[in-house]
Amino acid sequence: MTVREAIAARADPPGAIGSAGLTAYLRQIIARARALPQGVLTTRRFQIAGQSMVARFSDEARANLYASRLPTAGSCTARREPEFHVDVLETARLGWPAPGRWHDPLSSRDDFDRMLERAGLRALPPYMPRLWEFMVREENWAFQLTETPLDLPVWEAGAPLRIPLHWASLDRGRRLVHGATLGDDRAAVLITGPGGTGKSGLTLTGIAHGLKTVGDDYVVIEPGNPPVAWQAFRLLKQDRAGIARLPGLAARVSDSRPNWQGKLELDPESLFPGCMAASQPIRAILVPHIGAATETRIEPIEHKFALDALARSTLQQFPSQRASGFLFCTGLSKTLPCFGIALSQAPGEIAATLKRFIEGLGT
């Protein structure tokens, strides 16, 4: 008997959700949410990539936190698209039973996705106990269910509702990617690469010297000629070492506490008013690496290196529809000129080099 067969032979833990009961369980949550009396949930409205999003929260404090970090309605021209809805529900606040725990050791990821697709649903694989994120595709309605906010992954507050935003973008031919932008209203670069390569530091340096951004961690990309990057989150993240490189900034953020990565989560508009753009046309991909160079150098690279930088972190963080994600990233890396940027240690010099480069990009 294999290990998996031995696990399957054991009785399921009480309250466990397996393949047989999954869709019924999710439908039960949906029905409970729909039956909530008016006024129980706090509503906030956002606008991301021109699409209206209506979020309902069982916790007003969380509603206010997310409202400070997501683009609000009116930040860009609304499209004529169906609204996207997301219910952010905590069972402890609503007096509901605690979220069921997934337990189906013989189920594969493909089986999980196919089963839900047949039921018109989409769900994040339940890799965290007491966290369910799923959506009713036909209704553009997503749900995030926890017992308390402690059940959320540590990165959630820094990119709230990232998974529902990803789904909302997918269904409109757009995609949330792991990357940053810098530029102006005429031209911007998409900065991409895994964590630790300098995306956030480069973005902060750029906006401190007059450039604009739509984000330093996740942005919505809309394919086109040129592709357009849209703001998804209204915050920047940077560690104290990176902040210290910009004169006078450390004193302005001394009260901020670091997040799980040791980074401060900052409101960029409060530090550099006017630095956040709703959208930017992307004219090039930039893959940074931090070095000991005396001067910043920007040089062409083969598209496959940009593809690797873009696809690797994007697909790891948004594993659903991995195939279409790969082709999406491939398209971007082939459509746009790709460059590597070797960063010096001097923010002013970095910003000046980047500004000259962006000014030279075609329209």
Place this chain on the structure above:
Amino acid sequence: MRVLSIAIPTCVAEDFDGEIVALNLDTGLYFSFPGLAGAIWRDLNAGHPAERVVTELAAANDVLGHDASRFINSLVSHGLLRENGEAASVLPEPEYRALVERGDFDLTFTAHDDMVDLVMTDPIHDVDEATGWPVFHDSA
């Protein structure tokens, strides 16, 4: 005669201004077919039988015919195309014909394995030998 088409759902592919990029989701390998290779890909998927393509290319150039045969067989062996057994009654003019007539015999294509780990593994809920799938990350 073999009529081939894209091996859905194993293979996904897209046309980027004439260059075909195809990904095998089972192996994680992806392939780039520019120029004549991309044209043959599109012609095969349009319903042109494989043998007819090879015969016509061999008539233009012996080496090209040999290369085309190997190319088409590799599309099948790499799980990108499969036989669908349906011959189209009306076929469009094959793209390769115009390229070959102007002397383009370059059947170069590239295979890439740098995305294998990304495509094949499931970093969120890899199976744990002791506990099965999914692997829980307790937040308590």
